[in-house]
Amino acid sequence: MKFACCSLMGLPFRPVEGEAGRRFRQTKTSVVHFRKTEHSGGMIRLEALRVFVIVASEGNIRAAARRIGRTPSAVSMTLKQLEAEIGAPLFATDRKNSLTELGRFVLETARAQIAGFDRMIAAIRARAEGRVGQLAVACVPSIAATLMPGLIDGFLAERPGVELELLDADSAAVAELVESGEVDLGIAARPAPGRVLRFRPLLADGFMVICPATSPLAAGTGPLAWEALAGERLIRNGASDRLEAPACRALSAAAPLMVRNVTSLLAMVAAGLGITLLPALAVARLPEGLVGRPLADREARREVGLIERSDAPRSPAAEAFIARLEVEAAALARRLARGDPPAAQGR
Structure with a gap:
């Protein structure tokens, strides 16, 4: 299956280091565009990628849910929607403590893209505020x-x-x-x-x-x-x-x-x-x-x-x-x- 990340888009938010829940809530409408395949819905929200990165980092849904201030069921639903959009599973087990090969690639790519997005928003805000x-x-x-x-x-x-x-x-x-x-x-x-x-x-x-x-x-x-x-x-x-x-x-x-x-x-x-x-x-x-x-x-x-x-x-x-x-x-x-x-x- 071919998989390619093309661009990031999203509404401005104020990034705060160490406050994952705040970042998560402030990027609900941000999206990542993927090249559409026969399995792909074609659009992935930045919110979903943030959730995925946090779950992968924590090793389980409950810990991730506490970190971002959501219920485990809401986090689980977000992951299911993300996998449906991509068209392939990201986790090797239902416990979400092991990633597939694709999951490891998405994790590495998402971390880099999210960090770049946060830097971009910080730079835009700094210039807009005259800093x-x-x-x-x-x-x-x-x-x-x-x-x-x-x-x-x-x-x-x-x-x-x-x-x-x-x-x-x-x-x-x-x-x-x-x-x-x-x-x-x-x-x-x-x-x-x-x-x-x-x-x-x-x-x-x-x-x-x-x-x-x-x-x-x-x-x-x-x-x-x-x-x-x-x-x-x-x-x-x-x-x-x-x-x-x-x-x-x-x-x-x-x-x-x-x-x-x-x-x-x-x-x-x-x-x-x-x-x-x-x-x-x-x-x-x-x-x-x-x-x-x-x-x-x-x-x-x-x-x-x-x-x-x-x-x-x-x-x-x-x-x-x-x-x-x-x-x-x-x-x-x-x-x-x-x-x-x-x-x-x-x-």
């Missing part, structure tokens, strides 16, 4: 330094199977990375309108005037009004270009230098090439030789939020990351509202 997968996030450097360490530490502790990539760039570049699909999520200032992007605000921070420690502007400690900056040479950056105050526009119009990278920008200020304006989070830790004073203009604020493509669904991993992001961002927003200095986080 494995890939996620790419782009954010501005100030967020990378202050918000991301603690957020990523907690996220990866909960989901060690997720492969996370973090890129830092200015707000314009972050929006481009999200729009092009190179990253899944962005955290930056509000992008320009008219793009295939959606923006959800998370927090806002005020601006700081950054100057050399030798500058007259460094003499005080309080906020600086726009008038105090008259006559200063501004070094523009991506964040300062978003400010709409007329006084800032005038300073920008006369600025001969634009620097996007924050590290390079601060080096230029330290070298005495001018002053600059940066969001408070961007200068949580200033290099030696530089001083930061708050800008008095309360309207001069940077709004930071989540950027996504409006036409792209979120992956489970992205959903989990966003949930943690919202909690961490809210905590940082409260610290900023209290006037607490932002700092890098982590363990």
Whole structure:
């Protein structure tokens, strides 16, 4: 008699090692397809194969029935149906303590197929629940330094199977990375309108005037009004270009230098090439030789939020990351509202 196993199919269930009864009950509709012969009904349920494997392992029906939480008569009926579907006996005796040659083959094959099926279901569930997968996030450097360490530490502790990539760039570049699909999520200032992007605000921070420690502007400690900056040479950056105050526009119009990278920008200020304006989070830790004073203009604020493509669904991993992001961002927003200095986080 010819006998061949072709494929496994079944409804999802959560495999639990050592809980055979639970596995048994959760796979009632799963089936194995066999090549049909003159003796075969053509379809075998995964439930029946699980019962067979357990009976063969236990050596008798009563022990198997206790293990899977069924009556002996129900287990016996399942075995009879399985043998009828296959078209040949699997046990050499009615006591079910000895297998036929075919029974030994089915036992070996079924164990391998059931283990593979369980691994497949576990992998599907893990990806569906966001416990494995890939996620790419782009954010501005100030967020990378202050918000991301603690957020990523907690996220990866909960989901060690997720492969996370973090890129830092200015707000314009972050929006481009999200729009092009190179990253899944962005955290930056509000992008320009008219793009295939959606923006959800998370927090806002005020601006700081950054100057050399030798500058007259460094003499005080309080906020600086726009008038105090008259006559200063501004070094523009991506964040300062978003400010709409007329006084800032005038300073920008006369600025001969634009620097996007924050590290390079601060080096230029330290070298005495001018002053600059940066969001408070961007200068949580200033290099030696530089001083930061708050800008008095309360309207001069940077709004930071989540950027996504409006036409792209979120992956489970992205959903989990966003949930943690919202909690961490809210905590940082409260610290900023209290006037607490932002700092890098982590363990």
